[in-house]
Amino acid sequence: MAMSRRTFINTCLGLGVIAVAGRQAARADVHRERWYLFGTLVDVTISGVSHSDARSMLAALSTELQRRNRDWHPWKPGVMRDINNAIASRAPIRVDRHMAHMLEHVRQLHQASDGLFNPAIGRVVAHWGFHGGTADGWHTPRRDVIDRLIASRPSPMDLQLSRGWLRSTNPDVQIDLGGYAKGYAIDLGRRLIAEQGVEHALINAGGDLVTLGSAPQGVPWNVAIRHPQRAGRIAWLTTVGGEAVFTSGSYERFRESGGRRYPHIIDPRSGEPVRGIASATVVHADPALADAAATALVVAGPGRWRDVADRLDVDLAMVVDDRGRVSLTPAMHDRVRLDG
């Protein structure tokens, strides 16, 4: 899985805010840790607490995120795989309150996105080879298999949840929260450290991030958004306290065959990898919504993303199309400084 990053924080680039971050790094009350989770590097910065408190909070946070990463992994052994096996064999299965909450939420997001965000198409994603395997010798999947799966219309609306039991009316449903669970997990992580008294924090999972409060010294977190088509930055984004920033793109994880690239985001209507949008960045107070919405906007494509953003109550979004053209929602104009 790619380790490249969609956004990078002030520390990485030589503009104004770096100086702040650089000075802060030397300060005793700024603590940083880095782990490899969710297929990416997760950087955590917390400030305003003692060294020993920070150590125990970061340890608790690491345990929490590791657990979520394991439990909600779309295809490795764990809770999610057990659920998918139960669905395939038409058996009911018990789910915990987080899973029940996530499934309720993704049903709403599926509806609001007009079906473009569809975390029930795990089988289609797997057929395209995005569940493990290597890129070597990869070839496009059989069209008839994809067509059959799409014809059975797997949807989170096929799921029935009652008193902690889950079942699906459609055995072709395979739940893949790859476009959502990272947002939910880092939101849980943020809650955990906030409950312990942390007021300023940043959890950055490979460019998808949540903030808590402001950066050290009260400045807003400034986020550099990576250019989807070349090295470096396309824009600076200013966040206000508590916002999450999520970017989905067709440029990071993809397969290649016959000179064509096949990105890992699938249009649920056709079963085909998306085209038209190179990256979509969403800023929202709810990290899980931001994660799902960024995926949905990429699926929506250049002609429809504004409509889908409206439907999802997303005011702040930036889209870069396949030709590198940038579009912003009206509210995003005030937050973004484009390069060049």
Ligand code: ADP
């Ligand atoms: P990333 O995995 O890079 O954070 P996304 O948040 O866009 O990017 O999630 C992409 C993942 O979501 C895919 O790897 C797949 O597991 C899943 N997925 C693919 N297409 C869709 C879709 N239309 N709706 C919901 N999830 C999807």
Ligand code: MG
């Ligand atoms: Mg997403």
